[in-house]
Amino acid sequence: MQGSESISVVVPNHISDRELQRKINEIWYQLVSDLTSLPSSGAPELTSSQKTALAKENIVVRYEGAGVDPATIALIISLTPVIKAVVPLVEPFAKDASDVAHKIALDLWDILRQRLWQKEHINLVQRES
């Protein structure tokens, strides 16, 4: 069961976690509005109520650690709320809904990350573990 997913990225300059969270969720809202169906799920088209429910979920952005040198800390992007919202949408069609929801959330995050770069010129770089 993979019910949670957190992505650790390098702390970007000139933008706080809150501002980044706001921008990410603005793009998330738009991304969900543009979706016709969930990527690589085999599920049918999303209904408008499903889209509304999905768009309501917030991606959470927070710092992990405190340090003056940004290289010593990380910014964590939590996709857990998205995964939890996707699970019921794929449950009727997938054997392991949690696993599928996890993959879908990561696919959606990839699209979102690209849009963040295109629209806001914010490049989030995944942190080495």
Add this chain to the structure above:
Amino acid sequence: MHLPLTPRDDALLTAKAIAFRTLSSLETTLFVNAEGSEDQAGRDTVLSAIRGLNSFKQLCEPALSTPTFLSSARDHLATTIASACDNGRIVSAEFAESFVSEAEKYISIVADMQRWLHSIGAFATDYFSVQSSVPNFTLQLRIDPDLQVPISGATVPTANGREIYLIINPSSFSIADYFSLPCVLSHEFWCHVVSSFVEGRRVPPGNEWTGCRPNDSWEEGWMDFVQGELLVAELPTFAAQAPAMHSHFLRHSREFLSKRHNPGRSILLSNGVAAADAMLRVLRQYYYKTRSDELFLQLSIGLNALRCSEPCKLAFVHFVRNALIPKKLAGAQSLANLTMSRHDFHEIIKPFIAYQHQSESYLVDTEGLIMAILDPKN
């Protein structure tokens, strides 16, 4: 990326620390004479020899034990100094003898830093009436050869509390960095370990402290000013075991803080420092220094401990800064001479009162504190 200290890193950093301490205790004896002249070049030669320990380490066998490495490092330093200084033989002999004496007292850089943190933590208990609620904290020394600065710190949340990382780039680790390490520890402790652990009423459960922005004007700015004041005031106690080193810790801590607070590094951080400084100055106009300083500490430490939504603390800094620091100083007006009405003062601390009302538990009697601030007769 920072990594755990290997025995080899520990040996090198311990040797450097001992050498820096030795030089500091000897510099007046060796490089200043009664006529008032000084031998700066001689001092630089010793520092250069200590820097050379980085490459010396590479030549030593990796399996060398720390005591053997220290002994070899002492011989290496003595030889280098003897051949490089004008009065090399005298300096070299004195240095080697003092190095041995210092090495007998100094266990390791890890033990040294643990002792500093313990002293800071023990001192801090005076400020927390509910000691059991203070987060547990542990310290790890790390090295990072790619670190842009010679020393740095970070605090991360753990299941049991907070973990402090003291991160060193061994190759650029200098005498100023060694004597600034307590300042990094003090910063991590006061700014991040004892922050946001008293739950405010309106904060949803599970909204734990996870960290903060590198240029956060509260934790990195305001609270850094607070920890700097505390450290400078308490250094004679903390460094009681080595009184000869006290002035070195003090001087380098002040330099370290001054560099950190430069707006050239971060305007937000610098604003936080300026706001805290202005608040303390204003309080000192109302009370005797000891009373005003105590009030300022209670206010700062209490608010830091409170887990309210992050923007509250940032808004508080912004509010204080705008209220106390005029955009343009007119004529002879200066921060020290700034006066304000009781009403103005109330306006400044109003947001703080509001935050406190959200909290069910108090570390300090903050309401009593606010009343004391508002009523100077108390």
